[in-house]
Amino acid sequence: MTSAPTRPVDLYPTRGSREELIGRKDPVVWSEPGTPGPFWARELEEYDRDGFVTVEELVTPDEVDELRAELDRLVADPSVRADERAIVEPRSQEIRSVFEVHRISEVFRRLAEDPRIVGRARQILGSDVYVHQSRVNVKPGFGASGFYWHSDFETWHAEDGLPRMRTVSVSIALTPNHTTNGSLMIMPGSHRTFLGCAGETPKDNYKQSLRMQDAGTPSHEALTTFADACGIRHFTGPAGSATWFDCNALHGSGDNITPYPRSNVFLVFNSVENMPEMPFAAPVRRPSFIAARPEERA
Numbered sequence: 001m002t003s004a005p006t007r008p009v010d011l012y013p014t015r016g017s018r019e020e021l022i023g024r025k026d027p028v029v030w031s032e033p034g035t036p037g038p039f040w041a042r043e044l045e046e047y048d049r050d051g052f053v054t055v056e057e058l059v060t061p062d063e064v065d066e067l068r069a070e071l072d073r074l075v076a077d078p079s080v081r082a083d084e085r086a087i088v089e090p091r092s093q094e095i096r097s098v099f100e101v102h103r104i105s106e107v108f109r110r111l112a113e114d115p116r117i118v119g120r121a122r123q124i125l126g127s128d129v130y131v132h133q134s135r136v137n138v139k140p141g142f143g144a145s146g147f148y149w150h151s152d153f154e155t156w157h158a159e160d161g162l163p164r165m166r167t168v169s170v171s172i173a174l175t176p177n178h179t180t181n182g183s184l185m186i187m188p189g190s191h192r193t194f195l196g197c198a199g200e201t202p203k204d205n206y207k208q209s210l211r212m213q214d215a216g217t218p219s220h221e222a223l224t225t226f227a228d229a230c231g232i233r234h235f236t237g238p239a240g241s242a243t244w245f246d247c248n249a250l251h252g253s254g255d256n257i258t259p260y261p262r263s264n265v266f267l268v269f270n271s272v273e274n275m276p277e278m279p280f281a282a283p284v285r286r287p288s289f290i291a292a293r294p295e296e297r298a
């Protein structure tokens, strides 16, 4: 008798007929307490409690200079603009994001392999890790648009098939992040509850959602409940500082109408014990430059 391939159990249903709140079923910090690595124990405690932690100088000023110069080079390069991995602002036609920047650029590849960064990701995820996604969000001044409130995990689960909450992002500031220039806002403690969103995922959702979020967007009521319970914190800091945040933390950012760019590189690490399955709530997988398929790279 042949048996149909079994679907893994869906611990976090989403994109159904109603929004629903589901308690987190996974640890936040996966490694045993005392596992050696660059994070101090109290930093991991803070990460566990709030769903994020800031590191004051993750990379040095000299390294920031090199990364900034590389970013400027990429943004000015016509072949990058023509690449499907570059996302352009609908209004100004300026580059908004460059995906898979760790594969486009040698400088960013080295950053994604840096022991200060990979070591921290391993401490949080308690295993070997690989890059699920990388991107620079350029956010130039005078009108770059923001990112509406979302949980990354909701999308990575629904559209990329990541089964468990065992994924972490680091956002490294390459320009100063002020309260005024579209810096990241996070709701501390929101990572403890999964917000299953209402609504079906259209085919090719990613093309739209990279410019503007739609499917997978929480309701005003749900966001108000979370914000009332958790509060909202702002990630600000000089270039070189970084925030590590859990895949299920609710976060977003406003437009940047100041003259000062807010350019950050985001590296997303997934545990090798959390390999992507088929999408849990989408007709097709997103392209591999948005959601790596490590099995196809071997």
Ligand SMILES: O=C(O)CCC(=O)C(=O)O
Binding pocket: 137, 147, 152, 182, 183, 184, 251, 252, 253, 264, 266
């Ligand atoms: O760049 C930002 O302000 C937010 C980006 C973000 O949330 C994302 O890339 O998932």
Ligand SMILES: [Fe+2]
Binding pocket: 150, 151, 152, 251
């Ligand atoms: Fe995000």
